[in-house]
Amino acid sequence: MPKEYQAIGINLKGMPLGEHDRLLSILTKECGLIKAVATGARKHRSAMAGRSGLFVVNDLQISVGRSMDRIKNAEMLQSFVGLGKTLAKLTAAQYLSELALMQALSAQPQEELFLVLVEHLNRIQDAEDKYVLACLVHGTYHLLAIAGFAPQVHSCCISQRPVIANREIPKWKAGFSIVGGGVINLEITDPPSDGNPNRDHSINGLEIIGNSAITNQISHYLNAPELLAIQELAQTDLTDNILKSQTTDWLTVERLLRAYAQYHFDRPIQSSALIDNCFFNI
Template sequence: MNRTYKATGINLKSVPLGEADRLVTILTKEHGLLRAVAPGARKSKSQLGGRVQLFVVNELLLHQGRSLPKITQAHTVKSHSRLSTDLGKLAAGQYLGELVMAIALSEQPQEQLFSLLAEHLHRLEMGVRPLLALLVHGIYHLLAEAGVAPQVHACCVTGEPLIPQWSHPNWRAGFSFVAGGTFSLEAVRPPETVPLRLRPVRLSAPQLAGLQHLAAAELPTELTAGGDALTGIWPSIERLLRVYAEYHLDTSIRSATLIDSYMQPSLDTLPSEGSVIADRATT
């Protein structure tokens, strides 16, 4: 890498450094995840001050220092300003940013990951669907890009397709964090024969259907505008994917606590593996 180079990046984290600088964590198309110093960014008249805020997309000119690159120029392409004015959207954006920091590689191009994050930040900012639906859609896409998305269309024990049984309100499918996805409860009965690692979280038909649609580019309208029976699935799916992501990425998503606070009092306690995730449509 040349000592002076260009990059297009999305700011994921910004913390004070020294008396007047900021240390910014940036996802770039060209060089992956990097940390760079923004000299004097905390000074009131600094031209970099607004350009190092969360989720701002910049065209950057960087100079490689002894340990960290320094931002010498920054031209803002998009600010995502609406995210910072809404607590829920801000928390959801930080949530996705934390996932990206756990997934992204350094010193390697990350164009697809960059594009995915940019798209889902835009969707959050525009807010045309329920917040949690937008968030879990982004979570799943990021996990898929990392190659660790859960299997949701087939039983991970038998390989047979799993089809939600909408006509049976008490029907459930299993989900194991360790096994990596969904499975048929009938495939591992009687219960005493179920391996410990497969003892399930149980999913209702609407929850399984919601999970199965997350791989699509767009969520179907009936899952995001169909009334409480369907839109009520998203809090439980977020919690499910949270535990799954933390397990498989070996990280803790701190921003998830902000989502919990934002959604209270509607959110229940985070379920552990082996518990039942209650669907409001059937309880």
């Protein structure tokens, strides 16, 4: 085994170690998730202090130790200083970094995960404040896709029929099943007496479904704008009309994807606690 190795990585987590050092969790392209000690990073005026900060991308030379690897040299490639300018951007970045840490593997390349995370951190950093939430949701979907369980959003996860938002019906809704893995077309259920399952028979959508087995699978409901927003997330870039969707629509989609991610990763997203405070009044 080599005594040293080189990798390009982004710092996703850090904690004090001893009096002067810092232990970093780093997502690297070449070696996946590693933990390494940044020696002297907490010393006053240490050159390693800035390079050991969160969301800093470094070209690293690392020495292999018996118990812990140590950073021998770090050349800063990118620092994402703009993420710290607002609480919303910082929270969104921490949210995506948590999702990356939940799925990152060690001792094997993680280039796709690294590149997608860095791309969406760039988008959050450069976004206008009013679009940060949309960028967060977009990044969340793409990280779920890399993990292998992006929700099925264009066709019903039960019937496999296309689910198409209908803005002409004021209270039109689609269902969503966390366990089932995607959207549910309510028209597959037993229709009410007039034969139209999406006609305005209910305020909350519950009464339009006649099949209790399907009803029990539904964890969330999406109105037409919310469905259109979640269906756009698979694209590389969000179109302007979707990007400018109402903040309330993006909050609904974020909460849905948050619950979906927490179910599939089987752990909470700690930074999500600040989402409502950051974005509710935008």
